[in-house]
Amino acid sequence: MTVRAEAPRTYQAPIAAALACAGCLALAARPAVTWTAFGVTLAVGAAGLLAPALANDEETTGALAWVVVTALAIGAFETIRLSSAVPPMPWSSHAAITVVGAAVAEEVFFRRFLYAALLRRGVAVAVVVSALAFALVHIPAYGMRVFPIDLAAGLVLSWQRWASGSWTSPAVAHIAANLMTIL
C-alpha cells in the first residue's frame, strides 16, 4: 500500500482537522437510543458531505471491482450473522430508518471525508486511522466490549473504500450489516 495522493487542494488542512475532530467528538458523545443521537449522526454525515470531495485522491476502479468488493463484505457480515446465535431486534420502521440513516451518515463521514483527508499520508494510514476512529467513537455508547468487532468491521469498510474507490461500497455493506440486526 504505497499509493500516495496529493495533498488536499480544495480546502485547508486545519479545516479538515477541525471537521474530523468535531465529527468524532459528536459521534462519541451522542447518547444512545434517542432521536437526538440519530440527529447528531445525520448532522455529522451532512458535514462530511459538505466538505468537498478531494479530487484525484486515488486511482479509479471499475464497476466490477465495486460489485465484487461490496459482495465480499456483505458476505462476511452475513456469514457472521448466520453463525451467531443472537436473536434479532424486533423489526420496526423506526429501527429500519435509524440503522439505514446512521449507516449512510457514518460512511459519508468516515469513508468519504475522513478517509480522503487522510489519504495524503498513504492508503495504509487512511484505512487504519479511519477504521480506528470508527471503532473509538462507538465505545462510549456500546462499551469497550464492542471495540474489537467494530475495529475489525471498520477495517473491512475502509478496505472497501480503497478497493472500490468509492464510499458507496462500504455504505451499502454497512446498511446491510445493520439491517441484519433486525432481520
Next chain:
Amino acid sequence: MTGTSWRIGTGLAILVVYGLVALRLSAPPIRPMFEGQGAPQYNWVNPPPQFAPTNKRPEAAAKDLPLAARGSAADVVTTGDGQASAIFREGAFPARPRETAVAVRIDPIDPASVAPPPKGYFHDGNAYRVTAMYQRSGIQALPRTPVTIVLQYAIHATKLLRRDATVWSSLNGTLATTFLQIFGTSSTLGVFVADRPPLGSIGPKPFPAAIVISVGAAIAAVVAGLIARYGSRRRRSSG
C-alpha cells in the same frame, strides 16, 4: 502482484481477521456490527398506569429442540416480541431413550405474582418463566450446560435475577444498554426478571453534558464543512 490482486488479497486477509474476531466474540451474543437504533415499546403483563393505554400483551415462545446422540442441537428460543430469549448450546439437554426433542417454552408473567423484588430494587419489566421438557414423556429436561438468558427491560435495569425457591439469585448480568437488554448465563431454568434500583438513585443522568457536547460538536462539524465548501468555491472562482 497486480494492483487488483493486491487489493483483493489485502481484503481477503482483512475479512479473515474480521471473521476470527467476530467468531471469537460470538459468545456472549454479538452482532455483525453495533449500531444505534431505537428500542421498541415494552409490552407489560401488568403495565404501570402511564403505559396502560398503549400497552400490548407480551408474547410467549415455544420451540422444539431436536435430540441427537450428543443431546439437543444449539438453538435460540425467542418470544415473538423479542423481549426474552434463551440461548442453548449444543448438547445442552442430554439425549434420552425414545425421546426425539425437548420442548422449550418461555412465558411472560407478572413478577409481582412471583415474589417482591430484593430490598432496594424494583422489577423492571415482566418476569419470564423458561421451562423445558422431553416431548414424548413430559419429563422435565435439565440443562447440563449454562443457558444464556437475554431479557429486554423497560427503563434502567442493573440486575438479572433468577428465582430460586424463596430467594432471588443474581446472575451477574451484562448490560447492553443501547438495546435495553441484560443477559447472563444460568445453570438452571426457572423464572427470570430484570431489576433496577430506584430511579432517583441511578445517579446524575448523562443527558445534559453528553447532549450539549454532542450537539455542539455536530454543529461545529457542520460549520467546518460549510467553511470548507465555501473556501473551496472561493479559491476555485479566484483561481
